[in-house]
Amino acid sequence: MLFQPYLFLLRSTLNLFSNLRPAILYPQLADASTLKPEIVSGLDLMIVRELTGGIYFGQPRGVRVLENGERQGFNTATYTESEIRRIAHSAFKIAQKRNKKLCSVDKANVLECTEFWREIVTEVGKEYPDVALSHMYVDNAAMQLVRAPKQFDVILTSNLFGDVLSDCASMLTGSIGMLPSASLNETGKGMYEPIHGSAPDIAGKNIANPLATILSAAMMLRYTFNNEVAAARIEQAVNDALDANVRTVDIYSEGMTKVSCSEMGDAVVTALKNRS
Ligand SMILES: NC(=O)c1ccc[n+]([C@@H]2O[C@H](COP(=O)([O-])OP(=O)(O)OC[C@H]3O[C@@H](n4cnc5c(N)ncnc54)[C@H](O)[C@@H]3O)[C@@H](O)[C@H]2O)c1
Incomplete structure (x- = not known):
């Protein structure tokens, strides 16, 4: 409690x-x-x-x-x-x-x-x-x-x-x-967070999926800063990272490349840079 x-x-x-x-x-x-x-x-x-x-x-x-x-x-x-x-x-x-x-x-x-x-x-x-x-x-x-x-x-x-x-x-x-x-x-001001909690069972293992947190930043740009273009860029980068077939363990399926939390973050940053 x-x-x-x-x-x-x-x-x-x-x-x-x-x-x-x-x-x-x-x-x-x-x-x-x-x-x-x-x-x-x-x-x-x-x-x-x-x-x-x-x-x-x-x-x-x-x-x-x-x-x-x-x-x-x-x-x-x-x-x-x-x-x-x-x-x-x-x-x-x-x-x-x-x-x-x-x-x-x-x-x-x-x-x-x-x-x-x-x-x-x-x-x-x-x-x-x-x-x-x-x-x-x-x-x-x-x-x-x-x-x-x-x-x-x-x-x-x-x-x-x-x-x-x-x-x-x-x-x-x-x-x-x-x-x-x-x-x-x-007034549209807000707090943005993934819907999940602190995931204590996987803490410190570098295997958590960071995409919900990254997508929360996209929501912040859309709903508080009314910046649809920037929000869509982040969402597109997440989409591109998934297209690159990288997956954290929670969304892994056969034939994909299993990556850590930080590697998934890097994949999204690379995708962002590739489109800018
Ligand atoms: N909105 C919030 O702030 C929020 C929501 C839920 C739980 N909590 C708090 O978080 C703590 C842990 O709660 P819980 O274990 O019931 O819920 P949790 O959401 O932290 O975890 C539930 C399950 O989902 C998995 N999971 C969660 N996030 C993940 C991610 N990014 N990638 C991969 N797997 C993920 C966890 O490993 C766990 O098996 C508690 O203190 C709880 O009160 C906070």
């Missing part, structure tokens, strides 16, 4: 409520996914996760002793109307720039908090008539993500559900080491 609360404090203090988690399958990595290539090839979806509210922040929380002496762990799921409205606007605007399809994921059949979420998202949706809005329960969404992920364009969801679904989506792309993320405030 040490690391995450500090990270949560950073997110909430900087008001980084809008977490963008793209899941894109590079065609070169179709074999690295555990799903059949025809299910995942061409996958390009964006998960918009609310990041500063919901059950991860709700009060009261803790472990208490009941009257009968038994201990009980408890957390509280809350969302205010303004919290839902701002993340919904964020997601609809992103959908407008993509394929104009937004699926809001909740558990409105069981949790009042997410029934309210559905009601407000539907209201906000009326301001975006060009975006097709649908709703899905989170259990079905988890199933659909592995059954037919290409049905999704933008997924909008709460903090807890987004945490789980985005890790699930990462595996569609072959490895959690491929996925960048952006966490933005209302």
Whole structure:
């Protein structure tokens, strides 16, 4: 319980409520996914996760002793109307720039908090008539993500559900080491990081995949600095490195050249230089 609360404090203090988690399958990595290539090839979806509210922040929380002496762990799921409205606007605007399809994921059949979420998202949706809005329960969404992920364009969801679904989506792309993320405030300033954690099981071995971190820098150029050209250059360099058939161990498949973390970084730098 040490690391995450500090990270949560950073997110909430900087008001980084809008977490963008793209899941894109590079065609070169179709074999690295555990799903059949025809299910995942061409996958390009964006998960918009609310990041500063919901059950991860709700009060009261803790472990208490009941009257009968038994201990009980408890957390509280809350969302205010303004919290839902701002993340919904964020997601609809992103959908407008993509394929104009937004699926809001909740558990409105069981949790009042997410029934309210559905009601407000539907209201906000009326301001975006060009975006097709649908709703899905989170259990079905988890199933659909592995059954037919290409049905999704933008997924909008709460903090807890987004945490789980985005890790699930990462595996569609072959490895959690491929996925960048952006966490933005209302003015577009943000924190950029790969969706994975510190990977303690492989620390110090120089085998981690650096591409999610590199792609996070591309997101920073796009979303905070509005520099689409520079963002696209980095993404192209990652693409070129994959075309050169170099692979860290997490995305390795037969016939490819297995490289270390630093060698993969070098391959991206070489690709950048080759196109400049
Ligand atoms: N957004 C975040 O900051 C974030 C996200 C997840 C976990 N964490 C923290 O990170 C720490 C470790 O958590 P965890 O082990 O559950 O999750 P993790 O994401 O660090 O690792 C999960 C698995 O994915 C692998 N992996 C992760 N990144 C990889 C990469 N770049 N290349 C290849 N393989 C990679 C790891 O080796 C591990 O097997 C914990 O302290 C956790 O709280 C932080």
